[in-house]
Amino acid sequence: MTKILITGGAGFIGSHVVRRFVNSYPKYEIVNLDKLTYAGNLANLADIEHLPNYKFIKGDIVDAIFLENLFAEGQFDAVIHLAAESHVDRSITNPLDFVMTNVVGTVNLLNAARKHWQDDFVNKRFYHVSTDEVYGSLGEDGMFTETTPYDPRSPYSASKASSDHFVRAYHETYGLNTVISNCSNNYGSFHFPEKLIPLAINNIKSNKPIPVYGKGENVRDWLWVEDHARAIDVIFHKAAPGTTYNIGGHNEWKNIDLIQLLCKIMDEKLDRVPGTSAKLITYVTDRAGHDLRYAIDSTKLQRELGWSPSLQFEEGLEKTVTWYLHNEEWLEGITSRDYQAYYNTQYNR
Ligand code: NAD
Numbered sequence: 001m002t003k004i005l006i007t008g009g010a011g012f013i014g015s016h017v018v019r020r021f022v023n024s025y026p027k028y029e030i031v032n033l034d035k036l037t038y039a040g041n042l043a044n045l046a047d048i049e050h051l052p053n054y055k056f057i058k059g060d061i062v063d064a065i066f067l068e069n070l071f072a073e074g075q076f077d078a079v080i081h082l083a084a085e086s087h088v089d090r091s092i093t094n095p096l097d098f099v100m101t102n103v104v105g106t107v108n109l110l111n112a113a114r115k116h117w118q119d120d121f122v123n124k125r126f127y128h129v130s131t132d133e134v135y136g137s138l139g140e141d142g143m144f145t146e147t148t149p150y151d152p153r154s155p156y157s158a159s160k161a162s163s164d165h166f167v168r169a170y171h172e173t174y175g176l177n178t179v180i181s182n183c184s185n186n187y188g189s190f191h192f193p194e195k196l197i198p199l200a201i202n203n204i205k206s207n208k209p210i211p212v213y214g215k216g217e218n219v220r221d222w223l224w225v226e227d228h229a230r231a232i233d234v235i236f237h238k239a240a241p242g243t244t245y246n247i248g249g250h251n252e253w254k255n256i257d258l259i260q261l262l263c264k265i266m267d268e269k270l271d272r273v274p275g276t277s278a279k280l281i282t283y284v285t286d287r288a289g290h291d292l293r294y295a296i297d298s299t300k301l302q303r304e305l306g307w308s309p310s311l312q313f314e315e316g317l318e319k320t321v322t323w324y325l326h327n328e329e330w331l332e333g334i335t336s337r338d339y340q341a342y343y344n345t346q347y348n349r
């Protein structure tokens with residue numbers, strides 16, 4: 001029996017990781033620890049919450065005493081750590097929230113793991129899920145590899161970079177069996193509509209302006225979220241202690257090209273005259289310090305562990321749109337809460 005603590009499992013990526021592990025490994029015990037911030041939503045896990053190898057615990061990783069008690073009782077064999085504040089725009093408004101959860105919360109988890117696993121580090125595993133944004137911003141050329149120097153430029157990426165450094169330090173200093181993966185932008189079902197793709201789908205559906213920052217020329221490298229969850233599964237089971245893997249889909253899109261493609265798919269799905277949705281595109285004030293381009297080189301993961309992305313972007317985007325159109329209740333559950341207040345402040349509406 002393997003007992004795994006997954007943090008942030010009620011969020012976007014975490015819910016896909018929890019679902020994958022609960023369904024694929026019925027003999028594992030999966031414990032989902034989540035604070036249920038604005039981004040956490042147990043509706044993301046409604047299909048698996050009744051399964052006997054799944055348990056949810058509400059709690060905050062910033063609370064060291066809570067974590068100490070949880071580890072003392074839990075007897076975990078591994079941690080897969082996804083809990084984080086994850087939105088760059090919110091990090092520009094409230095950087096300290098990101099320091100608390102992403103840095104202090106991660107160090108609290110590392111301390112609990114170090115204390116409770118010290119007699120058997122070899123057979124335990126601390127997997128830290130991170131982002132390609134720690135590497136900074138690329139120009140027209142080049143890609144991030146595992147040896148690209150860290151150069152974070154937003155409060156979000158600075159906090160994730162800091163957490164990566166602490167994880168590495170606990171491996172080097174104490175011998176904790178750690179693994180880190182740095183992934184590019186994810187998309188798919190259960191994505192909170194503050195991020196570009198679900199926000200644009202929601203706005204197009206409601207005939208609201210689609211806010212495109214600056215000139216729309218920033219480039220992101222998009223990966224189907226279920227491919228990320230599968231990569232985490234492979235890395236969790238196969239990676240050597242202390243290693244790092246980049247995860248990405250070799251799938252770069254300028255924001256404006258992506259939005260144009262999305263508009264085309266939405267016109268088809270909503271039976272609108274071609275070109276209708278694109279009329280909603282509205283250029284707005286650019287994000288402060290907006291990273292120009294991210295691109296991940298995932299050769300190491302492909303070569304060493306045999307992972308590769310499964311979906312072409314056009315197919316994945318169409319599946320994503322279909323999911324949002326079939327899950328209006330899920331979307332309304334979010335947009336009817338404090339989402340509107342955030343939206344009004346962020347977009348001056
Ligand atoms: P998300 O914002 O959708 O979910 C974060 C989850 O963490 C939520 O369920 C939230 O309730 C929980 N959480 C926040 N603070 C907490 C705390 N103090 N204690 C316990 N739980 C807390 O984020 P996501 O997009 O699913 O990202 C998950 C992880 O993957 C993050 O670490 C992020 O940095 C990383 N990542 C995200 C992307 C992306 O494209 N979204 C890409 C690469 C890496």
Ligand code: TYD
Pocket residue numbers: 088089185194195196197199211212213214218219220255287
């Ligand atoms: P986002 O989904 O916030 O992810 P990240 O900032 O982590 O890459 O943004 C993706 C890209 O889309 C990024 O270049 C910023 C841009 N963007 C917009 O143009 N408009 C928006 O309303 C949002 C949320 C993002």
